[in-house]
Amino acid sequence: MSDRPPFPPFDEVTAAQKVQAAEDAWNTRDPEKVALAYTPDSVWRNRDQHVVGRDAIVEFLRRKWERELDYALRKELWGFRGNRIAVRFQYECHDAEGQWWRSYGNELWEFSENGLMRRREASINDTPITESERRIFGPRPESERGQLLPVF
Numbered sequence: 001m002s003d004r005p006p007f008p009p010f011d012e013v014t015a016a017q018k019v020q021a022a023e024d025a026w027n028t029r030d031p032e033k034v035a036l037a038y039t040p041d042s043v044w045r046n047r048d049q050h051v052v053g054r055d056a057i058v059e060f061l062r063r064k065w066e067r068e069l070d071y072a073l074r075k076e077l078w079g080f081r082g083n084r085i086a087v088r089f090q091y092e093c094h095d096a097e098g099q100w101w102r103s104y105g106n107e108l109w110e111f112s113e114n115g116l117m118r119r120r121e122a123s124i125n126d127t128p129i130t131e132s133e134r135r136i137f138g139p140r141p142e143s144e145r146g147q148l149l150p151v152f
Contacts, residue, residue, distance in 0.1 A: 004037055004115035008083035015080035018111075019087055020145060023075040027139040031061035039118040046122045068093035068101075072136040076149045078106070085109045090149050092129070092136045100129045102136075104152070 006014035025034050035057045044051040044060075051060045065071055073091040080086070087107040094100045105124035112118045135150075 002036075002114075002116075007113065007115045008111050010080045010083070010085060012077075012080070015085050016077050016146075018085060018109075018115075019075050019077045022087075023073055023089075023140065026073050026075075027071075029065045029071055031058040031065070034061055037117055038120070039112055039116045042116075042118050042120065044120045044122070046120070047124050067095060069096065070094055072138050074136055074140060074149055083111045083113075085111075088149060090136065092134055094131075100131050100134060101126050102129045102133075103127075 006017050010018065022037065025037060028034070035054045038054060038057055040054050042053065042057065044057065046060070049060070051057055068091075071091060071093040073089060075087050075089040078086040078088045085108075087109065089105050089107065090102060092100060092102050103124050103126045105122055107123075108119075108121045109117050110119040
């Protein structure tokens with residue numbers, strides 16, 4: 001395992017850095033790169049799926065981004081304590097038929113002492129949108145970092 005700063009215990013600055021780093025990584029849509037932020041035995045609950053270990057994370061993300069086309073994500077720090085961070089997020093994508101979706105969710109993260117995420121629990125709800133309702137276009141520009149997400 002390699003170190004992934006910042007390390008717990010988190011303060012407001014380091015928790016926000018961790019959230020932005022996760023957003024940046026997920027927006028690459030590179031499963032191998034994203035998986036390096038997790039412990040080799042990381043445990044996930046994502047919606048109704050349970051995923052354990054980096055190899056399973058990579059496979060999960062490959063399948064995800066094969067169906068969720070033009071995926072673009074925004075994350076927001078919701079809270080933190082010790083080695084845990086709570087995140088609120090939204091992402092948009094479309095399916096193979098061209099239907100656009102906005103997904104709203106919350107994640108609970110727990111980190112090892114070397115800054116890798118060892119547990120991730122995600123609750124996510126999807127709503128169909130029209131292409132004209134989109135508001136997330138690719139990775140977040142530097143000028144938008146730190147802005148709060150709309151509630152809906």
